[in-house]
Amino acid sequence: MGTRELKAYCALDEATMELLKMAMGELKLSARAYDRILKVGRTIADLAGSESITSEHISEAIQYRSLDRQLWA
Amino acid sequence: MLAKVCSAAVNGIEAYPVEVEVNAGWGDTLVVIVGLPDAAVKESRDRVSTAITNSGFKFPMGRTTINLAPADVKKEGPSFDLPIAIGMLAASEQFVSDQLENFVMVGELALTGAVRSVKGVLPVALRAQADDKVGVLVPKDNAPEAAVVKGLQVIPIQNLREAVGFLEGEARIAPTRVDIMKLFAHSTEDELDFADVKGQESVKRALEIAAAGGHNALLIGPPGTGKSMLAKRLPTILPPLILEEALETTKIHSIVGLLAPGQALVTQRPFRAPHHTVSDAGLLGGNINPTPGEISLAHHGVLFLDELPEFKRNVLETLRQPVEEGRVTISRAAGSMTFPSQFMLVAAMNPTPDGKPPGESRCSPREIQNYLNRISGPLLDRIENGSRANHA
Numbered sequence: 407m408g409t410r411e412l413k414a415y416c417a418l419d420e421a422t423m424e425l426l427k428m429a430m431g432e433l434k435l436s437a438r439a440y441d442r443i444l445k446v447g448r449t450i451a452d453l454a455g456s457e458s459i460t461s462e463h464i465s466e467a468i469q470y471r472s473l474d475r476q477l478w479a
Numbered sequence: 480m481l482a483k484v485c486s487a488a489v490n491g492i493e494a495y496p497v498e499v500e501v502n503a504g505w506g507d508t509l510v511v512i513v514g515l516p517d518a519a520v521k522e523s524r525d526r527v528s529t530a531i532t533n534s535g536f537k538f539p540m541g542r543t544t545i546n547l548a549p550a551d552v553k554k555e556g557p558s559f560d561l562p563i564a565i566g567m568l569a570a571s572e573q574f575v576s577d578q579l580e581n582f583v584m585v586g587e588l589a590l591t592g593a594v595r596s597v598k599g600v601l602p603v604a605l606r607a608q609a610d611d612k613v614g615v616l617v618p619k620d621n622a623p624e625a626a627v628v629k630g631l632q633v634i635p636i637q638n639l640r641e642a643v644g645f646l647e648g649e650a651r652i653a654p655t656r657v658d659i660m661k662l663f664a665h666s667t668e669d670e671l672d673f674a675d676v677k678g679q680e681s682v683k684r685a686l687e688i689a690a691a692g693g694h695n696a697l698l699i700g701p702p703g704t705g706k707s708m709l710a711k712r713l714p715t716i717l718p719p720l721i722l723e724e725a726l727e728t729t730k731i732h733s734i735v736g737l738l739a740p741g742q743a744l745v746t747q748r749p750f751r752a753p754h755h756t757v758s759d760a761g762l763l764g765g766n767i768n769p770t771p772g773e774i775s776l777a778h779h780g781v782l783f784l785d786e787l788p789e790f791k792r793n794v795l796e797t798l799r800q801p802v803e804e805g806r807v808t809i810s811r812a813a814g815s816m817t818f819p820s821q822f823m824l825v826a827a828m829n830p831t832p833d834g835k836p837p838g839e840s841r842c843s844p845r846e847i848q849n850y851l852n853r854i855s856g857p858l859l860d861r862i863e864n865g866s867r868a869n870h871a
Binding site for chain 1: 685687688691692694860861
Protein backbone atom coordinates (compact mmCIF):
# COMPACT_ATOMS: atom_id res chain seq x y z
CA MET A 407 0.00 0.00 0.00
CA GLY A 408 1.29 3.46 -0.87
CA THR A 409 0.97 6.56 1.30
CA ARG A 410 -2.36 7.56 -0.23
CA GLU A 411 -3.87 4.15 0.35
CA LEU A 412 -2.52 4.11 3.89
CA LYS A 413 -4.34 7.37 4.59
CA ALA A 414 -7.52 6.02 3.06
CA TYR A 415 -7.67 2.56 4.59
CA CYS A 416 -5.69 2.86 7.78
CA ALA A 417 -7.12 5.98 9.35
CA LEU A 418 -6.91 6.01 13.13
CA ASP A 419 -9.06 7.81 15.67
CA GLU A 420 -7.42 10.36 17.96
CA ALA A 421 -6.90 8.12 20.98
CA THR A 422 -5.32 5.37 18.90
CA MET A 423 -3.11 7.90 17.11
CA GLU A 424 -1.88 9.17 20.49
CA LEU A 425 -1.10 5.63 21.56
CA LEU A 426 0.90 5.01 18.43
CA LYS A 427 2.82 8.27 18.74
CA MET A 428 3.71 7.46 22.35
CA ALA A 429 4.98 4.03 21.37
CA MET A 430 7.00 5.51 18.51
CA GLY A 431 8.73 7.84 20.95
CA GLU A 432 9.30 5.22 23.67
CA LEU A 433 10.59 2.55 21.34
CA LYS A 434 12.38 5.00 19.03
CA LEU A 435 10.64 3.66 15.93
CA SER A 436 11.32 4.99 12.45
CA ALA A 437 8.88 6.31 9.89
CA ARG A 438 9.14 3.02 8.06
CA ALA A 439 8.16 1.29 11.29
CA TYR A 440 5.13 3.58 11.57
CA ASP A 441 3.91 2.58 8.11
CA ARG A 442 4.44 -1.08 8.85
CA ILE A 443 2.63 -0.94 12.20
CA LEU A 444 -0.34 0.61 10.42
CA LYS A 445 -0.33 -2.18 7.85
CA VAL A 446 -0.14 -4.90 10.48
CA GLY A 447 -2.87 -3.13 12.43
CA ARG A 448 -5.00 -3.19 9.30
CA THR A 449 -4.44 -6.96 8.94
CA ILE A 450 -5.33 -7.56 12.59
CA ALA A 451 -8.48 -5.48 12.21
CA ASP A 452 -9.38 -7.39 9.03
CA LEU A 453 -8.91 -10.73 10.77
CA ALA A 454 -11.26 -9.52 13.50
CA GLY A 455 -13.78 -8.43 10.88
CA SER A 456 -13.56 -4.84 11.97
CA GLU A 457 -13.94 -1.92 9.53
CA SER A 458 -11.82 0.45 11.57
CA ILE A 459 -8.53 -0.07 13.35
CA THR A 460 -8.98 0.20 17.10
CA SER A 461 -6.36 0.80 19.77
CA GLU A 462 -6.54 -2.90 20.60
CA HIS A 463 -5.39 -3.76 17.09
CA ILE A 464 -2.64 -1.17 17.13
CA SER A 465 -1.37 -2.32 20.54
CA GLU A 466 -1.03 -5.84 19.25
CA ALA A 467 0.79 -4.59 16.18
CA ILE A 468 3.16 -2.51 18.30
CA GLN A 469 3.80 -5.48 20.55
CA TYR A 470 5.18 -7.49 17.67
CA ARG A 471 7.77 -4.88 16.90
CA SER A 472 8.78 -4.37 20.47
CA LEU A 473 9.55 -7.98 21.26
CA ASP A 474 12.73 -7.99 19.25
CA ARG A 475 13.61 -4.47 20.36
CA GLN A 476 13.76 -5.70 23.97
CA LEU A 477 16.31 -8.25 22.92
CA TRP A 478 18.45 -5.88 20.94
CA ALA A 479 18.34 -2.97 23.36
CA MET B 480 17.50 -21.31 -50.90
CA LEU B 481 16.85 -19.19 -47.85
CA ALA B 482 14.47 -20.40 -45.17
CA LYS B 483 13.28 -18.48 -42.13
CA VAL B 484 12.07 -20.14 -38.95
CA CYS B 485 10.64 -18.37 -35.90
CA SER B 486 12.10 -19.14 -32.52
CA ALA B 487 12.61 -17.26 -29.28
CA ALA B 488 14.97 -16.82 -26.34
CA VAL B 489 14.56 -15.63 -22.78
CA ASN B 490 16.04 -12.41 -21.41
CA GLY B 491 15.29 -11.95 -17.73
CA ILE B 492 11.78 -13.32 -17.37
CA GLU B 493 10.46 -12.32 -20.76
CA ALA B 494 11.10 -13.91 -24.13
CA TYR B 495 12.14 -12.09 -27.27
CA PRO B 496 11.72 -13.38 -30.81
CA VAL B 497 14.73 -14.89 -32.57
CA GLU B 498 14.57 -15.35 -36.31
CA VAL B 499 16.56 -18.34 -37.52
CA GLU B 500 17.63 -17.74 -41.11
CA VAL B 501 19.15 -20.69 -42.95
CA ASN B 502 20.79 -20.33 -46.31
CA ALA B 503 21.74 -23.40 -48.36
CA GLY B 504 24.54 -22.23 -50.62
CA TRP B 505 27.20 -23.64 -52.91
CA GLY B 506 30.75 -24.59 -52.07
CA ASP B 507 32.38 -27.03 -49.72
CA THR B 508 30.11 -28.73 -47.26
CA LEU B 509 30.25 -26.61 -44.14
CA VAL B 510 27.79 -25.37 -41.54
CA VAL B 511 28.36 -21.91 -40.10
CA ILE B 512 26.30 -20.39 -37.27
CA VAL B 513 26.41 -16.65 -36.70
CA GLY B 514 24.53 -14.34 -34.36
CA LEU B 515 26.70 -14.47 -31.22
CA PRO B 516 26.08 -18.15 -30.43
CA ASP B 517 27.44 -19.45 -27.12
CA ALA B 518 29.17 -22.82 -26.80
CA ALA B 519 25.92 -24.81 -26.56
CA VAL B 520 24.50 -23.14 -29.67
CA LYS B 521 27.72 -23.74 -31.60
CA GLU B 522 27.42 -27.42 -30.69
CA SER B 523 23.96 -27.37 -32.26
CA ARG B 524 25.72 -27.87 -35.55
CA ASP B 525 26.85 -31.36 -34.58
CA ARG B 526 23.65 -32.36 -32.82
CA VAL B 527 21.49 -31.15 -35.67
CA SER B 528 23.58 -32.76 -38.42
CA THR B 529 23.39 -36.15 -36.75
CA ALA B 530 19.72 -35.78 -35.88
CA ILE B 531 18.93 -34.92 -39.52
CA THR B 532 20.66 -37.98 -40.94
CA ASN B 533 19.30 -40.26 -38.23
CA SER B 534 15.78 -39.06 -38.99
CA GLY B 535 16.11 -40.29 -42.54
CA PHE B 536 16.81 -36.96 -44.19
CA LYS B 537 19.83 -36.03 -46.28
CA PHE B 538 22.58 -33.91 -44.82
CA PRO B 539 22.62 -30.69 -46.85
CA MET B 540 25.59 -30.42 -49.20
CA GLY B 541 27.26 -27.10 -49.80
CA ARG B 542 27.76 -24.21 -47.47
CA THR B 543 24.93 -23.78 -44.97
CA THR B 544 24.88 -20.43 -43.25
CA ILE B 545 22.67 -20.04 -40.20
CA ASN B 546 21.98 -16.61 -38.75
CA LEU B 547 20.27 -16.10 -35.40
CA ALA B 548 18.81 -12.62 -35.52
CA PRO B 549 19.00 -10.12 -33.81
CA ALA B 550 22.70 -10.42 -34.38
CA ASP B 551 23.85 -8.28 -31.45
CA VAL B 552 22.34 -10.34 -28.64
CA LYS B 553 24.16 -13.35 -27.24
CA LYS B 554 22.29 -16.58 -27.94
CA GLU B 555 22.46 -19.34 -25.36
CA GLY B 556 21.44 -22.89 -24.81
CA PRO B 557 20.41 -25.83 -26.94
CA SER B 558 16.82 -24.74 -27.59
CA PHE B 559 17.62 -23.53 -31.11
CA ASP B 560 18.40 -27.11 -32.27
CA LEU B 561 14.88 -27.76 -33.55
CA PRO B 562 14.39 -24.49 -35.46
CA ILE B 563 17.88 -24.82 -36.97
CA ALA B 564 17.14 -28.36 -38.14
CA ILE B 565 13.81 -27.34 -39.61
CA GLY B 566 15.50 -24.39 -41.30
CA MET B 567 18.20 -26.59 -42.78
CA LEU B 568 15.63 -29.05 -44.13
CA ALA B 569 13.49 -26.26 -45.56
CA ALA B 570 16.48 -24.47 -47.13
CA SER B 571 17.65 -27.69 -48.80
CA GLU B 572 14.09 -28.16 -50.01
CA GLN B 573 13.60 -31.52 -48.32
CA PHE B 574 10.11 -30.48 -47.36
CA VAL B 575 7.76 -27.67 -48.27
CA SER B 576 5.61 -25.72 -45.85
CA ASP B 577 3.72 -22.47 -45.78
CA GLN B 578 3.40 -22.64 -42.00
CA LEU B 579 6.91 -21.61 -41.01
CA GLU B 580 6.01 -18.03 -40.14
CA ASN B 581 2.95 -19.06 -38.11
CA PHE B 582 4.68 -21.12 -35.47
CA VAL B 583 7.43 -20.41 -32.96
CA MET B 584 9.70 -23.41 -32.35
CA VAL B 585 12.05 -24.36 -29.56
CA GLY B 586 13.60 -27.66 -28.59
CA GLU B 587 16.85 -29.51 -28.04
CA LEU B 588 17.63 -32.38 -30.38
CA ALA B 589 19.04 -35.72 -29.33
CA LEU B 590 21.31 -37.47 -31.80
CA THR B 591 18.46 -39.83 -32.61
CA GLY B 592 16.26 -36.99 -33.77
CA ALA B 593 14.15 -37.03 -30.63
CA VAL B 594 13.22 -33.65 -29.16
CA ARG B 595 14.28 -32.89 -25.57
CA SER B 596 12.66 -30.43 -23.19
CA VAL B 597 14.13 -26.99 -22.63
CA LYS B 598 13.81 -24.19 -20.08
CA GLY B 599 11.71 -21.08 -20.38
CA VAL B 600 8.92 -22.41 -22.58
CA LEU B 601 6.19 -20.45 -20.81
CA PRO B 602 7.71 -17.00 -21.48
CA VAL B 603 8.28 -18.10 -25.08
CA ALA B 604 4.63 -19.10 -25.44
CA LEU B 605 3.42 -15.86 -23.87
CA ARG B 606 5.54 -13.87 -26.32
CA ALA B 607 4.31 -15.93 -29.28
CA GLN B 608 0.75 -15.15 -28.30
CA ALA B 609 1.56 -11.45 -27.89
CA ASP B 610 3.09 -11.49 -31.38
CA ASP B 611 -0.11 -13.01 -32.82
CA LYS B 612 1.45 -16.29 -33.83
CA VAL B 613 -0.87 -19.20 -34.57
CA GLY B 614 0.99 -21.55 -32.28
CA VAL B 615 4.18 -23.04 -30.92
CA LEU B 616 6.05 -26.27 -31.57
CA VAL B 617 7.56 -27.39 -28.28
CA PRO B 618 9.01 -30.56 -26.74
CA LYS B 619 6.26 -32.86 -25.48
CA ASP B 620 7.29 -32.53 -21.82
CA ASN B 621 7.07 -28.75 -22.07
CA ALA B 622 3.69 -28.71 -23.82
CA PRO B 623 1.48 -28.47 -20.71
CA GLU B 624 3.53 -25.45 -19.59
CA ALA B 625 2.79 -23.62 -22.83
CA ALA B 626 -0.81 -24.79 -22.91
CA VAL B 627 -1.90 -22.44 -20.14
CA VAL B 628 -1.56 -19.58 -22.62
CA LYS B 629 -4.93 -18.83 -24.18
CA GLY B 630 -5.35 -18.44 -27.89
CA LEU B 631 -2.28 -20.42 -28.89
CA GLN B 632 -2.02 -23.82 -30.54
CA VAL B 633 0.52 -25.80 -28.57
CA ILE B 634 1.87 -28.65 -30.68
CA PRO B 635 3.81 -31.27 -28.68
CA ILE B 636 6.76 -32.61 -30.66
CA GLN B 637 8.53 -35.83 -29.91
CA ASN B 638 10.99 -35.97 -32.79
CA LEU B 639 12.21 -34.16 -35.88
CA ARG B 640 10.21 -36.27 -38.35
CA GLU B 641 7.01 -35.42 -36.49
CA ALA B 642 7.78 -31.73 -36.64
CA VAL B 643 8.40 -31.89 -40.39
CA GLY B 644 5.26 -33.96 -40.90
CA PHE B 645 3.16 -31.44 -39.02
CA LEU B 646 4.56 -28.43 -40.85
CA GLU B 647 4.04 -30.09 -44.22
CA GLY B 648 0.45 -30.77 -43.34
CA GLU B 649 1.00 -34.52 -43.66
CA ALA B 650 0.66 -35.33 -39.97
CA ARG B 651 -2.04 -34.08 -37.70
CA ILE B 652 -0.98 -33.50 -34.11
CA ALA B 653 -3.63 -32.55 -31.60
CA PRO B 654 -2.78 -29.39 -29.68
CA THR B 655 -2.17 -29.93 -25.97
CA ARG B 656 -4.84 -28.48 -23.75
CA VAL B 657 -4.87 -28.01 -20.01
CA ASP B 658 -7.79 -27.31 -17.76
CA ILE B 659 -6.52 -24.47 -15.59
CA MET B 660 -9.43 -24.59 -13.19
CA LYS B 661 -8.79 -28.25 -12.62
CA LEU B 662 -5.11 -27.58 -11.93
CA PHE B 663 -6.01 -25.11 -9.22
CA ALA B 664 -8.82 -27.16 -7.77
CA HIS B 665 -6.55 -30.14 -7.36
CA SER B 666 -5.65 -29.72 -3.73
CA THR B 667 -2.50 -31.51 -2.78
CA GLU B 668 -2.78 -33.48 0.40
CA ASP B 669 -0.45 -31.59 2.66
CA GLU B 670 1.47 -33.92 4.88
CA LEU B 671 2.29 -30.85 6.92
CA ASP B 672 -0.33 -29.10 8.97
CA PHE B 673 -0.15 -26.00 11.10
CA ALA B 674 -1.98 -27.90 13.83
CA ASP B 675 0.93 -30.36 14.09
CA VAL B 676 2.75 -27.93 16.35
CA LYS B 677 1.59 -28.21 19.95
CA GLY B 678 1.25 -25.06 21.99
CA GLN B 679 3.09 -21.88 20.94
CA GLU B 680 -0.25 -20.15 20.50
CA SER B 681 1.21 -16.65 20.54
CA VAL B 682 3.70 -17.54 17.82
CA LYS B 683 0.94 -19.11 15.76
CA ARG B 684 -1.09 -15.94 16.17
CA ALA B 685 1.86 -13.86 14.96
CA LEU B 686 2.29 -16.13 11.95
CA GLU B 687 -1.42 -16.03 11.20
CA ILE B 688 -1.29 -12.25 11.07
CA ALA B 689 1.83 -12.40 8.94
CA ALA B 690 0.17 -14.88 6.59
CA ALA B 691 -3.06 -12.88 6.37
CA GLY B 692 -1.33 -9.63 5.48
CA GLY B 693 1.82 -10.87 3.79
CA HIS B 694 3.91 -9.30 6.54
CA ASN B 695 7.44 -10.39 7.34
CA ALA B 696 8.11 -12.27 10.56
CA LEU B 697 11.02 -13.09 12.83
CA LEU B 698 10.81 -15.98 15.27
CA ILE B 699 13.18 -15.86 18.19
CA GLY B 700 13.54 -18.70 20.61
CA PRO B 701 15.73 -21.46 21.98
CA PRO B 702 16.33 -24.54 19.80
CA GLY B 703 13.59 -27.11 19.87
CA THR B 704 10.72 -24.70 20.29
CA GLY B 705 9.24 -25.46 16.88
CA LYS B 706 10.39 -22.39 14.96
CA SER B 707 11.46 -24.28 11.85
CA MET B 708 8.45 -26.58 12.11
CA LEU B 709 6.07 -23.66 12.17
CA ALA B 710 7.80 -21.86 9.32
CA LYS B 711 7.63 -24.94 7.11
CA ARG B 712 3.92 -25.18 7.76
CA LEU B 713 3.30 -21.53 6.98
CA PRO B 714 2.51 -22.14 3.29
CA THR B 715 -0.45 -24.24 4.36
CA ILE B 716 -2.20 -21.22 5.81
CA LEU B 717 -1.37 -18.79 3.03
CA PRO B 718 -4.11 -17.71 0.62
CA PRO B 719 -4.01 -19.61 -2.68
CA LEU B 720 -2.32 -18.18 -5.74
CA ILE B 721 -4.49 -16.38 -8.23
CA LEU B 722 -3.93 -17.07 -11.92
CA GLU B 723 -1.79 -13.98 -12.64
CA GLU B 724 0.45 -14.79 -9.69
CA ALA B 725 0.67 -18.42 -10.75
CA LEU B 726 1.70 -17.43 -14.26
CA GLU B 727 4.43 -15.13 -12.98
CA THR B 728 5.71 -17.75 -10.55
CA THR B 729 5.65 -20.42 -13.25
CA LYS B 730 7.61 -18.18 -15.64
CA ILE B 731 10.41 -17.80 -13.11
CA HIS B 732 10.48 -21.51 -12.25
CA SER B 733 10.44 -22.35 -15.96
CA ILE B 734 13.45 -20.17 -16.70
CA VAL B 735 15.50 -21.81 -13.98
CA GLY B 736 14.36 -25.27 -15.07
CA LEU B 737 12.44 -26.09 -11.90
CA LEU B 738 9.24 -27.29 -13.56
CA ALA B 739 8.74 -31.06 -13.54
CA PRO B 740 8.35 -32.69 -16.96
CA GLY B 741 4.74 -32.33 -17.93
CA GLN B 742 4.03 -29.74 -15.25
CA ALA B 743 1.78 -27.01 -16.54
CA LEU B 744 1.63 -24.51 -13.75
CA VAL B 745 2.97 -23.80 -10.30
CA THR B 746 -0.22 -23.79 -8.23
CA GLN B 747 1.21 -23.67 -4.72
CA ARG B 748 2.97 -20.70 -3.23
CA PRO B 749 6.73 -21.32 -3.39
CA PHE B 750 8.60 -21.95 -0.16
CA ARG B 751 12.33 -21.39 -0.45
CA ALA B 752 14.65 -22.14 2.44
CA PRO B 753 18.25 -21.52 1.34
CA HIS B 754 21.00 -22.80 3.59
CA HIS B 755 22.84 -20.09 5.47
CA THR B 756 25.99 -20.62 3.40
CA VAL B 757 24.20 -19.20 0.34
CA SER B 758 26.13 -16.54 -1.56
CA ASP B 759 24.71 -13.18 -2.53
CA ALA B 760 24.48 -14.28 -6.16
CA GLY B 761 22.58 -17.40 -5.13
CA LEU B 762 20.16 -15.40 -3.03
CA LEU B 763 19.62 -12.35 -5.20
CA GLY B 764 20.36 -13.81 -8.60
CA GLY B 765 23.31 -13.48 -10.88
CA ASN B 766 25.86 -15.79 -12.43
CA ILE B 767 27.44 -14.53 -15.59
CA ASN B 768 24.15 -13.75 -17.19
CA PRO B 769 21.45 -12.38 -14.96
CA THR B 770 19.39 -15.34 -13.69
CA PRO B 771 16.77 -15.35 -10.94
CA GLY B 772 18.00 -16.16 -7.43
CA GLU B 773 16.26 -17.58 -4.37
CA ILE B 774 14.36 -14.38 -3.70
CA SER B 775 12.83 -14.43 -7.17
CA LEU B 776 12.06 -18.12 -6.85
CA ALA B 777 10.21 -17.13 -3.68
CA HIS B 778 8.18 -14.52 -5.58
CA HIS B 779 4.54 -14.72 -4.39
CA GLY B 780 5.70 -17.14 -1.72
CA VAL B 781 7.83 -17.45 1.38
CA LEU B 782 11.58 -17.03 1.83
CA PHE B 783 12.57 -18.76 5.04
CA LEU B 784 15.96 -17.95 6.55
CA ASP B 785 16.63 -20.35 9.39
CA GLU B 786 19.49 -19.42 11.74
CA LEU B 787 19.43 -15.82 10.59
CA PRO B 788 22.66 -14.67 12.32
CA GLU B 789 24.57 -17.47 10.57
CA PHE B 790 23.99 -15.87 7.17
CA LYS B 791 26.87 -13.72 5.95
CA ARG B 792 26.15 -10.16 6.90
CA ASN B 793 26.87 -8.74 3.47
CA VAL B 794 24.44 -11.25 1.99
CA LEU B 795 21.71 -10.22 4.44
CA GLU B 796 22.30 -6.56 3.64
CA THR B 797 21.53 -7.19 0.00
CA LEU B 798 18.02 -8.18 1.05
CA ARG B 799 17.11 -4.66 2.06
CA GLN B 800 16.09 -3.34 -1.33
CA PRO B 801 14.10 -6.40 -2.45
CA VAL B 802 12.22 -6.61 0.86
CA GLU B 803 11.28 -2.96 0.55
CA GLU B 804 10.51 -2.79 -3.17
CA GLY B 805 9.51 -6.29 -4.14
CA ARG B 806 11.99 -6.43 -7.01
CA VAL B 807 15.71 -6.71 -7.50
CA THR B 808 17.93 -5.26 -10.19
CA ILE B 809 20.97 -7.29 -11.06
CA SER B 810 23.76 -5.74 -13.06
CA ARG B 811 26.37 -7.84 -14.73
CA ALA B 812 28.84 -7.29 -17.56
CA ALA B 813 26.32 -8.94 -19.88
CA GLY B 814 23.57 -6.52 -18.98
CA SER B 815 21.24 -5.43 -16.23
CA MET B 816 17.93 -7.05 -15.45
CA THR B 817 15.11 -6.49 -13.00
CA PHE B 818 13.45 -9.54 -11.54
CA PRO B 819 10.30 -9.57 -9.44
CA SER B 820 10.87 -10.67 -5.85
CA GLN B 821 7.80 -10.03 -3.77
CA PHE B 822 8.04 -12.54 -0.99
CA MET B 823 7.16 -12.97 2.64
CA LEU B 824 10.36 -13.03 4.66
CA VAL B 825 10.28 -15.39 7.60
CA ALA B 826 13.39 -15.72 9.71
CA ALA B 827 14.21 -17.79 12.76
CA MET B 828 16.99 -17.42 15.26
CA ASN B 829 18.14 -18.21 18.76
CA PRO B 830 18.20 -15.45 21.36
CA THR B 831 21.85 -16.08 22.17
CA PRO B 832 24.77 -17.90 20.53
CA ASP B 833 24.36 -20.97 22.72
CA GLY B 834 20.64 -21.02 22.25
CA LYS B 835 19.68 -20.48 25.87
CA PRO B 836 17.43 -17.60 26.86
CA PRO B 837 19.32 -14.44 27.90
CA GLY B 838 18.93 -15.18 31.62
CA GLU B 839 20.42 -18.67 31.48
CA SER B 840 22.95 -18.21 28.74
CA ARG B 841 26.60 -18.92 29.47
CA CYS B 842 27.75 -16.43 26.89
CA SER B 843 29.10 -13.09 27.96
CA PRO B 844 26.98 -10.02 27.28
CA ARG B 845 29.51 -8.96 24.64
CA GLU B 846 29.26 -12.28 22.86
CA ILE B 847 25.49 -12.03 22.88
CA GLN B 848 25.60 -8.46 21.59
CA ASN B 849 28.01 -9.40 18.78
CA TYR B 850 25.72 -12.24 17.85
CA LEU B 851 22.64 -10.05 17.72
CA ASN B 852 24.50 -7.31 15.85
CA ARG B 853 24.97 -9.60 12.90
CA ILE B 854 21.54 -8.52 11.92
CA SER B 855 21.47 -4.90 10.97
CA GLY B 856 18.99 -2.34 12.20
CA PRO B 857 17.69 -1.53 8.72
CA LEU B 858 16.94 -5.16 8.03
CA LEU B 859 15.16 -5.58 11.37
CA ASP B 860 13.24 -2.43 10.64
CA ARG B 861 11.69 -4.13 7.65
CA ILE B 862 10.42 -7.08 9.64
CA GLU B 863 7.01 -6.30 11.06
CA ASN B 864 6.38 -9.26 13.28
CA GLY B 865 8.88 -10.35 15.88
CA SER B 866 7.64 -13.21 17.93
CA ARG B 867 9.09 -15.15 20.79
CA ALA B 868 8.90 -18.89 20.93
CA ASN B 869 9.39 -20.30 24.39
CA HIS B 870 9.79 -23.82 25.65
CA ALA B 871 6.40 -25.43 25.88
